Amino acid sequence: MRPQTYLACLGTRPEIIKMAPVYRELKALGHSVLVLHTGQHEAVAQALYQFFDMPPDINIDLQRQSGSLAHLSAALLSGIDGALATLRPDVLLVQGDTTSALAGALIGYYHNLPVAHIEAGLRTGEREPFPEEKNRELIGRLSRWHFAPTRQCKYNLLGEGVPLAHIFEVGNTVIDAALWTRERLSTPGFDLAAELPPPLRQFLDTYPQQRMVLVTAHRRENWGQPIRDVAQALARLLALQENVVAVWPVHPNPAVRQDVEAIVARLPLSVRQRICLTEPLGYQAMIAMLLRCHFTLTDSGGIQEEASAFGKPVLVARKSTERQELVQAGGAVLVGTDVNAIVEHGHALLTQPALLQSMQLRQSPFGDGRAAARIAAILSEAAELEEPLPVLDWPLPVLRSAPSLAVFA
Numbered sequence: 001m002r003p004q005t006y007l008a009c010l011g012t013r014p015e016i017i018k019m020a021p022v023y024r025e026l027k028a029l030g031h032s033v034l035v036l037h038t039g040q041h042e043a044v045a046q047a048l049y050q051f052f053d054m055p056p057d058i059n060i061d062l063q064r065q066s067g068s069l070a071h072l073s074a075a076l077l078s079g080i081d082g083a084l085a086t087l088r089p090d091v092l093l094v095q096g097d098t099t100s101a102l103a104g105a106l107i108g109y110y111h112n113l114p115v116a117h118i119e120a121g122l123r124t125g126e127r128e129p130f131p132e133e134k135n136r137e138l139i140g141r142l143s144r145w146h147f148a149p150t151r152q153c154k155y156n157l158l159g160e161g162v163p164l165a166h167i168f169e170v171g172n173t174v175i176d177a178a179l180w181t182r183e184r185l186s187t188p189g190f191d192l193a194a195e196l197p198p199p200l201r202q203f204l205d206t207y208p209q210q211r212m213v214l215v216t217a218h219r220r221e222n223w224g225q226p227i228r229d230v231a232q233a234l235a236r237l238l239a240l241q242e243n244v245v246a247v248w249p250v251h252p253n254p255a256v257r258q259d260v261e262a263i264v265a266r267l268p269l270s271v272r273q274r275i276c277l278t279e280p281l282g283y284q285a286m287i288a289m290l291l292r293c294h295f296t297l298t299d300s301g302g303i304q305e306e307a308s309a310f311g312k313p314v315l316v317a318r319k320s321t322e323r324q325e326l327v328q329a330g331g332a333v334l335v336g337t338d339v340n341a342i343v344e345h346g347h348a349l350l351t352q353p354a355l356l357q358s359m360q361l362r363q364s365p366f367g368d369g370r371a372a373a374r375i376a377a378i379l380s381e382a383a384e385l386e387e388p389l390p391v392l393d394w395p396l397p398v399l400r401s402a403p404s405l406a407v408f409a
């Protein structure tokens with residue numbers, strides 16, 4: 001084996017969760033893996049790095065002057081560029097569709113480094129999710145290895161001209177992370193109560209038997225009225241079902257938090273007391289809540305994937321999804337943020353056991369928990385064969401002579 005140095009460039013909660021299994025597997029094969037934390041999600045990041053035993057080697061001091069994506073991108077580009085001045089990794093690893101991942105891939109390209117894209121090929125084919133859809137398309141144009149979680153993702157990449165030899169269908173590393181974490185929850189001596197924020201602990205003690213709906217909402221396109229509608233729908237659902245409670249880890253974004261809190265504060269006590277709005281949860285607590293819930297109502301990508309690994313039905317609070325596999329397998333319904341649609345589907349899941357059962361998948365369409373091991377093996381094998389590792393050798397086809405316009409008709 002020829003040991004390589006990999007640089008994982010990442011900065012948000014879901015990237016840390018999804019990169020951790022790859023970090024672990026590459027290290028287990030004897031490679032060196034450096035971690036560059038971009039600082040995009042500061043509040044929750046350090047606890048996650050600690051949980052996954054993946055300490056950052058470099059932290060960018062990200063000065064955010066505003067909420068603007070342009071400022072964020074500019075700061076990330078110069079921060080990652082600066083960090084690379086002192087490092088010479090063989091391969092740059094990026095994950096998913098964040099602004100950190102796009103900036104990392106672009107800087108990799110500027111520095112002539114081969115880029116490996118983990119979770120490649122997800123597409124809605126629409127403008128939304130904004131800006132993630134465009135981020136992942138662009139990362140696709142900059143990457144040497146495309147680690148597609150599903151067959152559909154592989155087809156999406158083939159349709160964009162990525163050569164088959166560069167695409168590897170491996171599953172999603174989030175399933176690895178979720179199954180690993182579930183195992184830790186059952187380690188003798190593990191104290192879940194210590195991982196829960198005290199108000200949530202108290203809430204679960206008050207409602208030990210009640211069916212629980214786990215809610216999250218944070219997508220940019222849902223800010224404002226759509227998230228308020230999700231909160232209204234939840235309130236109506238709980239008003240219809242007295243024996244049901246909800247846990248909602250509210251995204252730290254002040255706009256999201258204020259909206260949700262204001263709506264819940266105005267509800268009658270009989271409903272309000274059955275909704276636990278909590279701060280963002282640590283990963284073990286989050287996995288425990290997923291295992292405990294009846295179903296989840298979410299606009300999060302990672303939660304859809306994790307829920308499928310645990311056989312939990314998902315109501316997807318979005319207009320479009322890049323995770324059609326779950327809808328097609330019957331594990332999720334795309335309900336959007338329409339109040340009536342959410343109430344109708346939520347009520348059906350709470351009152352029709354056969355429907356609930358039909359949505360409890362036995363197998364996740366997103367993988368079997370071995371995605372990271374496959375990724376590490378593929379990268380190691382490439383390092384054996386190629387000297388030096390090629391950066392990008394799949395140029396788009398260029399038309400050398402003007403074709404007749406009929407070709408485009």
Ligand SMILES: CC(=O)N[C@@H]1[C@@H](OP(=O)(O)OP(=O)(O)OC[C@H]2O[C@@H](n3ccc(=O)[nH]c3=O)[C@H](O)[C@@H]2O)O[C@H](CO)[C@@H](O)[C@@H]1O
Nearest residue numbers: 014015095096097098129132249280281283286300301302
């Ligand atoms: C458009 C889209 O779908 N894009 C996705 C987006 O990520 P997302 O939508 O999945 O983002 P979030 O919902 O923030 O994170 C989810 C993770 O956080 C855990 N969690 C959540 C709440 C909490 O209180 N405590 C926690 O621990 C949770 O279990 C889960 O693992 O970016 C990723 C990175 O590139 C992409 O991979 C991915 O396609």
